[in-house]
Amino acid sequence: MSLAATDAAPKDSLFSHARHIVAENPVTGIAFGLFALFALAALIGPYVVPHDPLASNTSAALQPPSATYWFGTDQLGRDIFSRVVVASRLDMIIAVASVALVFVAGGFAGIASGYFGGWTDRIVGRVSDTIMAFPLFVLAMGIVAALGNTVTNIIIATAIINFPLYVRVARAEANIRREAGFVQAARLSGNSEMRILLGHIAPNILPIMMVQVSLTMGYAILNAAGLSFIGLGVRPPTPEWGIMVAEGASFIISGEWWIAFFPGVTLMLAVFCFNLLGDGLRDLVDPQRRT
Amino acid sequence: MNIHAGNMSAGVNNMQPPLLEVRDLTVEFATRRGTVQAVKQVDLTLAKGETLGIVGESGSGKSVTSYAVMRILDRAGRIAEGTISFGGVDIGTASEGQVRALRGREMSMIFQNPRAALNPIRKVGKQIEDVLIEHVQAQPGDAKEKAIEVLKAVRIARPEERYHAYPFELSGGMCQRIVIALALACRPQLLIADEPTTGLDVTTQKAVMDLVVELTRERNMSTILITHDLGLAAAYCDRVMVMEKGKVVETANAEAVFRAPQHAYTRKLMRATPRKGVTLRDLLPEDAAPAAPAPTAPVEGAGTPLLIVENLVKEYPRQTPTSGMAGLFGIKGAAADPFRAVDGISFSVARGESLGLVGESGCGKSTTSMMLMRLVDPTSGRIVFKGEELSAIPAKRFAGSKWRSRIQLVFQDPTDSLNPRYTAARAIADPLMQMGSGLSGKALRAKVEELAGLVGLPVHLLDRFPHQLSGGQKARVGIARAIAPDPDLVILDEPTAALDVSVQAVVLNLLQDLKQRLGMSYIFVSHDLEVVRMLCDRVIVMRTGRIVEEGATEAIMAAPKAEYTRELLASIPHPPI
Amino acid sequence: MLKQIVRRLGTAVPSLIGVVIVTFLLTRVLPGDTAAYFAGPAATPQAIAEIKTKLGLDQRLPVQFLAYVKDLATGNLGMSLTTGQPVFEDIRARLPASAELTLLGLLLSVAVSVPLGILAAVRQGSWIDHLCRVVATAGVSLPVFFTGLLLVYVFYYKLGWAPAPMGRLDFIYSAPDTVTGFYLIDSLIAGDVELFRAAWSQIWLPAVTLAIFSLAPIARMTRASMLSVLASDFVRTARASGLKPSKVVMGYAFRNALLPVITTLGMVFSFLLGANVLVEKVFAWPGIGSYAIEALITSDYAPVQGFVLAMAILYVLLNLAIDILYGLVDPRVRIEA
DSSP: OOHHHHHHHHHHHHHHHHHHHHHHOHHHHHHHHHHHHHHHHHHHHHHHOSSOTTOOOGGGTTOOSOSSSTTOBOTTOOBHHHHHHHHHHHHHHHHHHHHHHHHHHHHHHHHHHHHHOHHHHHHHHHHHHHHHTSOHHHHHHHHHHHHOSSHHHHHHHHHHHHHHHHHHHHHHHHHHHHTOHHHHHHHHTTOOHHHIIIIIIHHHHHHHHHHHHHHHHHHHHHHHHHHHHTTOSSOTTSOOHHHHHHHHHHHHTTTOTHHHHHHHHHHHHHHHHHHHHHHHHHHHHOGGGOO | OOTTHHHHHTTOOTTSOOSEEEEEEEEEEEETTEEEEEEEEEEEEEOTTOEEEEEOOTTSSHHHHHHHHHTOOOTTEEEEEEEEEETTEETTTSOHHHHHHHBTTTEEEEOSSTTTTSOTTSOHHHHHHHHHHHTTSSOTTTHHHHHHHHHHHTTOSSHHHHTTOOGGGSOHHHHHHHHHHHHHTTOOSEEEEESTTTTSOHHHHHHHHHHHHHHHHHTTOEEEEEESOHHHHHHHOSEEEEEETTEEEEEEEHHHHHHSOOSHHHHHHHHHSOOTTOOHHHHSOTTSOOOOOOOOOOOTTTTSEEEEEEEEEEEEOOOOOOOHHHHHTTOOOOOOOOEEEEEEEEEEEETTOEEEEEOOTTSSHHHHHHHHTTSSOOSEEEEEETTEEGGGSOHHHHTTSTTGGGEEEEOSOTTTTSOTTSOHHHHHHHHHHHTTOOOOHHHHHHHHHHHHHHTTOOGGGTTSOGGGSOHHHHHHHHHHHHHTTOOSEEEEESTTTTSOHHHHHHHHHHHHHHHHHHTOEEEEEESOHHHHHHHOSEEEEEETTEEEEEEEHHHHHHSOOSHHHHHHHHHSOOOOO | OHHHHHHHHHHHHHHHHHHHHHHHHHHHTOSSOHHHHHHOTTOOHHHHHHHHHHHTTTSOHHHHHHHHHHHHHTTOOOBOTTTOSBHHHHHHHHHHHHHHHHHHHHHHHHHHHHHHHHHHHHTTTSHHHHHHHHHHHHHHHSOHHHHHHHHIIIIIIISOOSOOSOSSSOTTSOOOOOSSSOHHHHHHHTTOHHHHHHHHHHHHHHHHHHHHHHHHHHHHHHHHHHHHHHTSHHHHHHHHTTOOHHIIIIIIIIHHHHHHHHHHHHHHHHHHHHHHHHHHHHTTOOSHHHHHHHHHHTTOHHHHHHHHHHHHHHHHHHHHHHHHHHHHHOHHHHHHO
8 A cells, every 4th residue: 555545544434433433422513504505505505595685665564484585584584584585695694705814814823823933923923912902893984994994804804803813822832842752753654843843743733723613603793793793794685684683673673584584593503503514613623532 | 368368477476456458449530531440349458566567559549548548548439348446546437637636646658759759848847847846756846956956867878957958959768768857757657658669770789678668577566568570579578469450460579479479460470570580581471472483584794893882982062051141142160070871881692692781870871872862962982883983973963874774662651652643654654755765655554563563562553643652552562663664673662650550570581582583783772680680682871871790781780799789689579489 | 919909000001001092093094084074074185184183193102192192191082073062071980880780780790600610520420510511602602782681671572670771770760979980889888778679670671681691601610620629639639638518619629729710800891891891782771882882883082982992991890909919819929029
C-alpha cells in the first residue's frame, strides 16, 4: 500500500464514524435533516412556493392559518408561508457569506498570532480587543448605521463582530500547539515554519474551527435578523425573517399572532439547527472519540 | 496466597484482629462499552502498624482498590461483590455519613500530583482547618493554632508563614508535605498513599517517603503504598502485593518478592526494574527470545569527538510585571538580573559514544538538549558538530540546514510528540519527505516499513493513528522517526519516563541495539542514574545550570566525588537484596 | 487590594482609547457626505461648503480627531434632531431605564441559571441535568425579540397577567422622585408601595425576556465548569478527608467553578446590552436603546453615535468590575499584580 492509499483510509472511517454519531445521538441526525431542509428551501424555495411572496391582496389581509394560507396572511394579504420560505435564501446568504469572511480572516489572523507571537500577536490582539470593547450587537448597529443601510453592510458588520471569537479560538489552539511535541518533531524533520503552520497546526485546528463555524452561523442569523428587526439592512417589502417578525410585532397585542409567530419560529429553528450541528460536529471531529 | 505473612513480619500482636480486611472485592465500572471489571476478587489484610505495598502497572486496578476502601469511587464505579471491613465497620454497607466520619479521621489518603490535590484558591492552613473542624479535632477558636501544629509535625519550616500560603506559591515537595499534613491532621489509623512521589525529583521523593515512614511509625499507623515502582515498594514496605489486570497475582514479604518471586508476572516486573548490578539485557523477561547479537556497525572514526560544547550559556529575562499602559506599547518592566538556565557548561561527545545527562528538574538538562537540538539559540558559547560551528546558524533557519538531519531527538512524551492527524507511517515518513531523501510512493513506503522493522513495530500498525496505539508502540514510532534520516547524534529526552517499567525495559534495549547497529552517538537525558548507568559510557551530573561531576558511569556510581552526586545516589530506593 | 484596582483601571485605558478611535471612525464614514447631510436635501454646494468649514470637516483627520476628543471630554455629543436636545442630556435621562431593566434581567437570570448549573453537575444524568442541557441549547437559539413577543401574547393578550407593553409606568402614575433613577428602588425610598407594584408590573415581563436570553450561557458554563472541578484532584482530596458534601460542593468546588463563570459574565453582558435594544423596542421601553432606534429611523446620526459610545463605555466599566471581582475570588491573579 502506498502512502497515498493510507490517506484514503481515514475518510472511510470518518464516514462510518459520522453514521455512528448519528445513530448514537439521534438529535444530531435531526439537526442534519433540518439543515438539509433549510438548504433546500434556500436553493429552490422561490420556484415552488404556492403564492407570490410580494403580491399583496387586501381582500385576504390578516387571515389566520388555513388550507389556502398555511401560515396565514399579513396586513397586506401576502402569504406568510411563501414569504418565510423565500426569506430563507436571503438569511442563509447573509449567514454563509459573513461566516466565510470571518472564517478566513479571523482564522488566519488567529493562527498567525498564536503561532508567531510578538508583534503579529500584539496587533491582532489589539484589534480584536477593541472590537470586544463594544457590546457586539451595538457595534454592528453602529457599523451598519455608518456604512449605510444595505445587506452587504450587514454581512460586513456581522463578520466584524465575530472576528474576535475566531481569533480567540484559533489563537489559543495555535498557541498551545506551538511548543507541542509533534510541532517540535516537525521542526526536527526539517519542515519550514510556514509548512508547520499550514501542514501540522492548521489541520489540527480546523475541526475546532468548524465547530465554531456552525455555532457562529446560528449567531450570524440571529444578529442579521436582530438588525433588520430594528429597521437596519433589509428593507420592506423584501421577505426576511427578522423584518417579518417586526412587521407582525404590532399585531401581537391585538391577537394576530401568526404574522410574527411563523417567521420567528423558523428563525429559531434555523439557529437551533446550527447550534445542534455544532455540538454534533464537535463529537464528529474529536479524534479521541474515533475508535 | 500468603496473607498472614505480614502480621508476623510486622511484629504485631497476632491476636489482634486486622485493621483492614478485604474479601473477594470486585469493582465494576459502567462504560460506554458495557461493564468493565477493574478489580476482580481481591483479598487483602492489613494489620495495625503494618505497611503494605500494592504494586502494578497502569490499569492493574491498584488505585481502584484503594478508592473502594475509602468508598470514593466515582459515579460510574461500584463495589459489585465482596466485603471491606475496616476496624469492624463494614464499609460496603455502612451509611454515607458513617463512612464520611471515618474518612480523614480514621483513614486518609494522599495522592500523586500534590499541587492538583490541594484547593488552588484556599490558603493551605485553612484547608487543614477545614478537616480539623469537620472531625471536631478543633474549634474555630483554636483551629489556626492546631493547623500550625500539624504543619510543624510534617517538618515544614516557618509554619506560621506557610499557613497563609496558597498551593501555587509552594514547590511540589512542599505541596506533598501539606497533603500529608492534611491526611495526618486527625491522626488516622490508616494512610493510603497513591503514587505519592510520582512526578517528584528523586531527592524529594526520598525526603517525602522518609517523612511518611517516620510519621506512620511514630504513630503506629498502618500504611498502604500504591506504586508502579517495585523498588520503592520493596524499600519501604513490610509486605508487597502485586496486581495485574485487576487481580492479585502474589502477596509476600518484600524480601521474598525479590528473592524468590512466585508468579511469572512478578518475575517479569521484578526483572524489568532497574537496579544495582544488572545489565540492560537482564531487564528483559527470561522467556524472551535471546536477542540475536545486533550486527555491530563499524563506527567511522570511533572515539574522535563528534560534538564539542564550549562554555554554553542560556539566559532568560526575568520579567517584572508590566503595568497596563506600558504593556500596551510593549514596554517591558525594568529588567532584573536574567535567569541563567544553563550556566557555562563544556563537554564533548565522541563518535559512537553514549553520554548521560543527569539531574533533577530545573537543573538545565532540558534547556541544554534544546540548544544542542538547535531548537533554541544559546545566549553565548559554541556548539561544534563535526568541525562545523552549529551555534552560528540561528535556530529559526536550522530546519532548512543540511545539518538538521544529522541531529535528531526522541521525545519524552510519545503521545504529545505525534501529530494526532498523521498515521504512524506518515509520521515516520515526514523527515524523509522534508529532508530531501528523494523517496516517494512505493520506495518511501518500503523505507518506512524497513524502519518499522528496525524498531520492532508490526507493519500492520503503520496505518493507525496515534490514539489507536499503545504507549510502547507510540514510543517505537517516535524512535523510528528519529532514526529515519540516519542521524549521527540522537538526543534521548527521558524517552521512557511516560512508560510502564516493562515497556521501559524493552525500549531501552531497543535503543541499545539500534545504537550498535547504526553506529550513532547518544545523549541520554534522564533523572534516573540507574537507567543511565546501563545505557551510557559516560555521565554528566548537572545542578542549577552547571556541571557538578563528569566521568565514566561506573566510576561515578561506584565512587561519586561530588556531595550532590552522593545525595542523588543515596536517594534511589534500593530493594532489600 | 487598592493597588490591584488601580492596576485594573490602567488596563481599561487601552480599551477606552480603542472605543474612542472606533466611534470617531464611524462618524467619519457616514454614508455620503456628512456636511451635505447636515445641510439638508435642498442645500446649495456653497451652503455645504460653509457647513463643512463650520463643522471642521475640511481639516486634516488628526485635527478633527483632537476636536472630537475635546468634544467628548466636555460631554458634547452633538444635538438630536428629533428631540432638539443635546444628545448627552437625552442619554443621561434615559440611561437609568435601560440599566434597571438590564440589571434586573441579569439578576433573575443568575438566580436561576447558577443553581440550575450546579444541580445539573452534581446530579449528572438526572432529569435536572437534561433540563439544564435543553435550556442551554434552546436558550441560545431564541431570538430575544421573538421571545418577548411570545411572552406579550401569552401574558398580556391571553392571560392578562401583564399590562400592555407600553413603557416603564402606566400613564396614571407619575414617576417617583429621582434618587437612583431606578423606579423599583426610588418608589421604595419614597415609601410608595403602590407605585412599586405598578413599576414591577411593567418591568417583570421585559426583564424575564432578557433573563431567558442570558440563562443559557451562564447555565451552560456553570454546569461545565462544575463538572470539571468536581472531577478534579483537590475535590477528591476533600472527599477523602471526610468533608461534608455541602462543604465540598459549595466551599471547594463552587468557588473554583465560579472563575470561568465570572469570565463568561463579560460575554453575557455584551449579549445583554445588545439584546436590551431589541427588548426595549418590543416593550416600548424608554431607554437608550429605543432612543437609538428612533434616531436610526429618522436618520438622526448624532444620537446613534452617542448611544454606541455610551454603551461601549458602560461595557468597558462592566468588564472592569468583572476583572476586579475575579481578582477577589482568585488569589493567583491577585499575587501576580
